[in-house]
Amino acid sequence: MRTFVEAAxxxxxxxxxxxxxxxxxxxxxxxxxxxxxxxxxxxxPDINGxxxxxxxxSHDRYKDTPVLIxxxxxxxxxxxxxxxxxxxxxxxxxxxxxxxxxACRRHLGGD
Numbered sequence: 001m002r003t004f005v006e007a008a009x010x011x012x013x014x015x016x017x018x019x020x021x022x023x024x025x026x027x028x029x030x031x032x033x034x035x036x037x038x039x040x041x042x043x044x045p046d047i048n049g050x051x052x053x054x055x056x057x058s059h060d061r062y063k064d065t066p067v068l069i070x071x072x073x074x075x076x077x078x079x080x081x082x083x084x085x086x087x088x089x090x091x092x093x094x095x096x097x098x099x100x101x102x103a104c105r106r107h108l109g110g111d
Contacts, residue, residue, distance in 0.1 A: 001093070005039060005070065008097030013104060023047025027055060034061055037104055042071040042078060050085055057086040066107035070095065 002019050009015040018033065020026035022045035030038075038056055040049035049069055056062035066088040071078070074092030082090055089103050 001041070001070075004097070005100055008100050009104060012097050013101035015101075015104060021045070023049070023052050026052055030056065030059075030062065035065065036108055037066045037068060038062065039068045039070060039100075039104075042069060042073045042082065050081060053082065053085040053087055068100075068103055068107070070100065 002021075006017045006019055009017050018029060018035070020029055023040075024046040026038075026040070026044075027047060038052070040052050042049040044052075049071065053067050053069075056065060056067055067086060069082045069087045069090045070093060071090070072093045074090070079090045088107055091099060091103060
């Protein structure tokens with residue numbers, strides 16, 4: 001899924017993408033860079049996406065950064081939990097490459 005999203009954003013959207021293999025790796029990358037948008041799944045190895053949102057929102061660098069959740073966990077409870085923690089948008093799998101590109105453009109001022 002990570003490869004699919006990366007390809008959609010780079011090839012279809014023209015975005016520069018940095019990928020992490022899981023939540024712990026993402027937490028190591030985030031302090032090193034100022035990402036324009038964070039895309040995460042709820043279910044990831046080691047640290048889940050909800051914890052990643054909590055981290056992002058607790059740091060000045062990412063407190064206002066758009067956070068896009070992409071997950072199979074699309075029930076109302078999971079969506080509400082993510083939004084309450086500070087997610088900007090929630091896409092439920094399956095989705096098209098165009099949907100993820102459009103979501104990023106919406107939150108980065110490109111659409």
